[in-house]
Amino acid sequence: MKMRQTAEGTARPAGRPRSEKAEKAIVDATLDLLGEGIGVAELSIESIAARAGVGKTTIYRRWSNKEDLVVDALATLKPPIPPLAGLSVRDDLVTYLRVLRDESCHQRTRCIMNIAMSHSDRHPRLAERFREIALEPRRAALRGVLRRGMETGELRADLDEEMAMAILSGAMMWYTRWNRSGPEPPEDVAERIVDEALLGFRSHSPAAPPPMP
Amino acid sequence: MKMRQTAEGTARPAGRPRSEKAEKAIVDATLDLLGEGIGVAELSIESIAARAGVGKTTIYRRWSNKEDLVVDALATLKPPIPPLAGLSVRDDLVTYLRVLRDESCHQRTRCIMNIAMSHSDRHPRLAERFREIALEPRRAALRGVLRRGMETGELRADLDEEMAMAILSGAMMWYTRWNRSGPEPPEDVAERIVDEALLGFRSHSPAAPPPMP
DNA sequence: AGATTTCGATACGAGAGAGTTTCGCAACGG
DNA sequence: CCGTTGCGAAACTCTCTCGTATCGAAATCT
Numbered sequence: 001m002k003m004r005q006t007a008e009g010t011a012r013p014a015g016r017p018r019s020e021k022a023e024k025a026i027v028d029a030t031l032d033l034l035g036e037g038i039g040v041a042e043l044s045i046e047s048i049a050a051r052a053g054v055g056k057t058t059i060y061r062r063w064s065n066k067e068d069l070v071v072d073a074l075a076t077l078k079p080p081i082p083p084l085a086g087l088s089v090r091d092d093l094v095t096y097l098r099v100l101r102d103e104s105c106h107q108r109t110r111c112i113m114n115i116a117m118s119h120s121d122r123h124p125r126l127a128e129r130f131r132e133i134a135l136e137p138r139r140a141a142l143r144g145v146l147r148r149g150m151e152t153g154e155l156r157a158d159l160d161e162e163m164a165m166a167i168l169s170g171a172m173m174w175y176t177r178w179n180r181s182g183p184e185p186p187e188d189v190a191e192r193i194v195d196e197a198l199l200g201f202r203s204h205s206p207a208a209p210p211p212m213p
Numbered sequence: 214m215k216m217r218q219t220a221e222g223t224a225r226p227a228g229r230p231r232s233e234k235a236e237k238a239i240v241d242a243t244l245d246l247l248g249e250g251i252g253v254a255e256l257s258i259e260s261i262a263a264r265a266g267v268g269k270t271t272i273y274r275r276w277s278n279k280e281d282l283v284v285d286a287l288a289t290l291k292p293p294i295p296p297l298a299g300l301s302v303r304d305d306l307v308t309y310l311r312v313l314r315d316e317s318c319h320q321r322t323r324c325i326m327n328i329a330m331s332h333s334d335r336h337p338r339l340a341e342r343f344r345e346i347a348l349e350p351r352r353a354a355l356r357g358v359l360r361r362g363m364e365t366g367e368l369r370a371d372l373d374e375e376m377a378m379a380i381l382s383g384a385m386m387w388y389t390r391w392n393r394s395g396p397e398p399p400e401d402v403a404e405r406i407v408d409e410a411l412l413g414f415r416s417h418s419p420a421a422p423p424p425m426p
Numbered sequence: 427a428g429a430t431t432t433c434g435a436t437a438c439g440a441g442a443g444a445g446t447t448t449c450g451c452a453a454c455g456g
Numbered sequence: 457c458c459g460t461t462g463c464g465a466a467a468c469t470c471t472c473t474c475g476t477a478t479c480g481a482a483a484t485c486t
Contacts, residue, residue: 015431016483022433037335041254044473055434060475107334114331117390121323122250135391162392163384163409170387171380177330178348179375196376199412228461229453235463257443268464273445 018062025052026059030073034115035108040070040123071129074112079134081141089149090194096142097172097190104176105184139165167197231275238265239272243286247328248321253283253336284339287325292347294354302362303407309355310385310403317389318397352378380410 029051033043045066049056063069082099084092103109116134120127142165149155171193176185186192242264246256258279262269276282295312297305316322329347333340355378362368384406389398399405 013431014429014485016433016485018432019483039252039254039331041252045475046473049434053434055436056475057435057477058433061432110334114334118252118327118331120390121320121327131391131393160405160409163388163405166388166392167380167384167406167409170383170385171376172383173387174383175376175379177333178344179379180344192373192376193380196373196380226461227455227459229463231462232453258445259443262464266464268466269445270447270465271463274462279444 019058022052022054022058023062025054026062026069027073027076028052029054030069031077031108031112034070034073035111037107037111040066040115040119043070067123067126070115071126074116074126074130075133077112077134079138081137084141084145089145089152089154090198092145093142093168093194093198094190096138096145097168097193100169100172101176101185101190104172142168164197168193171197232271235265235267235271236275239267239275239282240286240289241265242267243282244289244321244325247283247286248324250320250324253279253328253332256283280336280339283328284342287329287339287343288346290325290347292351294350297354297358302358302365302367303411305358306355306381306407306411307403309351309358310381310406313382313385314389314398314402317385355381377410381406384410 026048029048030043032051033047034040038047043066045056045059048054048069049059052059059069063072080099082095084096086092086095116127116130143161146155146159146161146164150157150159172189175189175193179185239261242261243256245264246260247253251260256279258269258272261267261282262272272282276285293312295308297308299305299308329340329343356374359368359372359374359377363370363372385402388402388406392398
């Protein structure tokens with residue numbers, strides 16, 4: 001029996017243990033390169049090894065192909081979700097969208113978002129994983145804000161959550177991507193999107209039914 | 214002087230004229246391959262030549278590099294804009310978004326949209342051209358609908374056109390891309406987006422000011 | 427000490443594709 | 457008919473990358 005039991009009780013093989021530092025360097029290098037705009041197709045194992053200061057062997061020993069590596073690399077991204085417990089739904093939504101806006105100015109975020117989006121068709125695993133780790137937590141946070149608003153009456157009780165989220169996130173994405181008024185989206189996009197949307201999301205006072213044109 | 218004057222007065226060089234059929238075949242083959250999900254990076258000149266039944270020479274004689282070819286290929290796309298002169302703003306908006314929804318089911322449209330989006334950073338020329346030829350005409354049509362609505366009073370007079378377009382298009386894009394309730398977006402996304410948005414866009418009757426929470 | 431495994435470095439063969447050139451034929455103008 | 461240019465096909469040289477193998481050194485266990 002050549003194993004030894006670690007504190008956690010997991011079996012450990014004999015020989016030199018794998019370097020966690022190398023593993024981290026590989027993942028970081030991958031994200032770096034992707035963040036510089038290199039597509040998954042152009043991304044070469046050799047360039048990753050060079051950037052990470054690591055032998056190719058060390059990469060192949062861990063991942064059998066490029067897609068696996070990219071998937072794992074994306075999986076390490078922990079999306080910093082801002083704390084959303086402001087005074088009003090409007091405040092929380094603005095806070096949330098402001099994060100999206102600010103991120104859209106970062107090369108790295110843009111590139112990684114591009115990759116996730118453009119590979120959703122041909123590499124379902126990658127897209128699925130990305131959705132799980134990067135999108136869903138945020139969606140949950142946003143959903144929480146909307147539900148809170150619907151309970152307090154700040155939002156219509158019959159509001160379609162999914163649709164509201166699509167409108168908010170989608171508007172920001174469309175705006176940051178296709179609006180070419182300048183290099184960056186305007187300072188106040190977040191407020192403007194939220195206010196525009198809230199006019200529809202906000203519950204209407206019973207004395208003021210929507211007009212019939 | 215070895216030129217001859219064509220009807221249009223343009224000079225024409227001696228020798229065999231370039232084949233328009235070959236040119237079209239090349240562009241078509243390029244769009245075909247891109248539409249099958251092949252990224253610009255993986256797209257090889259040789260595969261284009263093979264698909265088009267054409268020699269590589271014939272391609273290199275016209276385009277000096279791959280990006281130029283892709284740009285020109287995308288430029289041949291004529292987005293079919295549906296006639297928007299319905300009875301109401303709502304009808305027109307639904308018609309418009311329905312086109313987007315239906316297109317999102319087509320592999321080809323998805324792939325080409327992916328390419329345009331994911332290359333907006335690294336290949337500004339490509340993205341710019343795509344915006345001109347594919348996006349702007351549609352934006353203009355959509356803008357027309359909104360303006361008409363603002364004039365007739367069906368929409369708020371102070372509506373932010375750009376924001377409204379971002380909300381409508383963005384919501385549809387977000388929904389078709391990230392909503393994984395099924396392979397396709399639900400049948401009635403268009404109506405639901407429009408109705409949700411209109412609740413905000415629609416002008417409020419003077420007797421019914423928005424509530425102050 | 428000895429066994430075992432990983433480390434980074436380097437070399438290797440195989441394959442794909444780029445971009446160029448050549449070839450024989452076709453299409454056009456004069 | 458002749459010069460010019462385009463055509464498709466093929467061969468060619470280069471470069472890049474993959475994936476594997478090999479090396480001596482290092483790290484860890486027994």
